[in-house]
Amino acid sequence: MLATLSSSETLVSPDSLKVSLEAGLFTDGNPACVHTLKNKQGMTVSFMDIGATWVSCQVPTSEGKREVLLGMKKLEDYQSHSAFLGATIGRFANRIAKGKFSLNGQDYRITINNNDNSLHGGIDGFDKRRWSVKEHSESHITYNLTSPDGDQGFPGSLTVEVAYTLTENNQLCIEYSALCDQDCPINLTNHAYFNLDGAESGNTILGHELMLLANEYLPTDEQLIPTGELRPVDGTSFDFKTTRPIRDRLLEDDDQKTAKGYDHALTLPSELTDGISPIAQLTSSDKLVTMSVFTDKPAIQFYSGNFLGGTPSRQGEYNDYQGIALETQFLPDCPNHPEWPAENKGFIAKKTFYQYQTSYQFEAQ
Template sequence: MTLPQKVLSLHETMTMEAAFDGRPANLFTLTNTSGMTATFMDIGATWLSCTVPVDGEAREVLLGCSTMADHQKQSAYLGATVGRYANRIANGQFTIDGVTTQVTTNQAGNTLHGGPDGFDKRRWTLDHHSDAKLVFSLLSEDGDQGFPGTLQAKVTFELTSDNTVAISYHADCDKPCPVNFTNHAYFNLAGEAAGDDCLQHELLIKADRFVPTSEVGIPTGELKSVEQTGFDYRKGKTIGRDLLKDPEQELTKGYDHAFILALGVTDGIADFAKVISPDQKVSMTVQTTKPAVQLYTGNFLAGTKGTSGEYGIHQGFCLETEYLPDSPNHPEWPGDSILRPDQIYAHYTGYRFIF
């Protein structure tokens, strides 16, 4: 298929300047017979663009940057593959088999998304590329950001015939280590260039409990029922309907919380979430094998330079599939976030678009 002009332009503008290592990024666009496109680059194994055909036009439904300078300035992790450990680790410390490890901290004395030089800031190696599939790999040495063990990571992106951007993660490590990959895509199904916030999107999440946190995102230790709170998305509602309704939201300026997914929707097949655009022309369902999802409503996006201009607060939302934040310090919580040498880390998340 002929790529939309916006995607062709992105291949040009993103490669005009060198990345951190003195070389330009490499961009790859996947296509399918429905007219969808999904574009990725090797810097951060980043999901840069996702277009769906709406009324004869290619609608961009991801927030992102169009130049390397803007991409390297932003601190929102736009579309990045995040690791070694997505979300937060309290004080950058965890204990495995009686051994306490201190990793590098980068946010309020805690470790966020793998530390200051996380996987989002690396150039990944291209292992495979076809029209519909892309495989990147990364070697993380023992002691990288303080994490133990040499880790081999792989992420596969596939654009399927049923309009799913399918993301598969695979890793092994030669020492016990917390591992938790996610993709940090920001969606706006009304269109990246529309200039609208995400608050009128209709959202459903099949989750009975969420994780209250401090103002810097560290869990309090409680797993709280969504019943009679603004976190109850089980029947679907607009994202903005109960925004800032709860004291937990006031601390974080909106939704930036993990939801524990209901049993039966973590098999990678069942839909655990559904989102519908305000104009009803695009919807998205999400599938995963992870036990939780972080809903983030772009509470600190304001001032981020994106493709169509400067983004405002709440301009996009994230559904980051993951282990719960600070899980290495809460082994009693759902899922086992510690990868051991005799194990393989293998997880899947799919974002399926209906248009």
């Protein structure tokens, strides 16, 4: 394993990243637009209007700033890769089996883009759209998007906003809101990948220590579609209630072997999904950086970057297990599981307001 490189060798400044990403043209023939938020502690986070994508997260440490978010320097790399790095995901994050569901007595077919299934909203998900900037300041930016009736097969005209706010205690809060003129499944998240050793360090995340306060996990079939079982994590390799290294029980059981590691949804205790109680905590292998996760979503997808190999990076390519995604959401394929508890299902009723938030807080030595 490579040692973590010094920040001066790996950092791409926010200004340089902006210039690089805005040099390319999107499919509409226009360049991307990048904004950077900063606080008085010296932390910076940067976002791109293409996909309302989180493209950089630089945390000040005793050894200098550290880039902890996987990302790229070229717009064409963001357009061509398949790992959804930092993108806003919708209308429906995760998988819908066979791209089919029924709602109010009507059958719907969603575009298929992952084996036989629909993944992260279908072929032309929200990650592939140019979002409009509604408002922005030094510490806040809001993007909005309109998704027309029938978009990727989903019912209803949907308006959606995602707002990013950087606080003075090094917390990035992501707020999602949406309104639809028909009943529709909706499941918004951000697909950020973190490496607290440094995104370009060469290290995997397997030496990171993780605490994840989950109740159950969802076993899957060979196409990573949930079988329907909600299995308690207690005593399994998915039990991270006590902090331990990610590699500790990697590939220990058949559920992991199917996915080449962790790529599973887990349910969260309702008493902790209040947006102010930590549901997960991740610590770098050198113990220098810790990230805590807060949410009011009922579930989380824990992905250990099992198939990141070959994904463009800021300095070449990432390898497998070089980033971890902790995607707060509703359960995958929930439109096809009426037997699951209602709180785990992502639906928006006609003309009702969808609003959820997730925050990532960083502490450094």
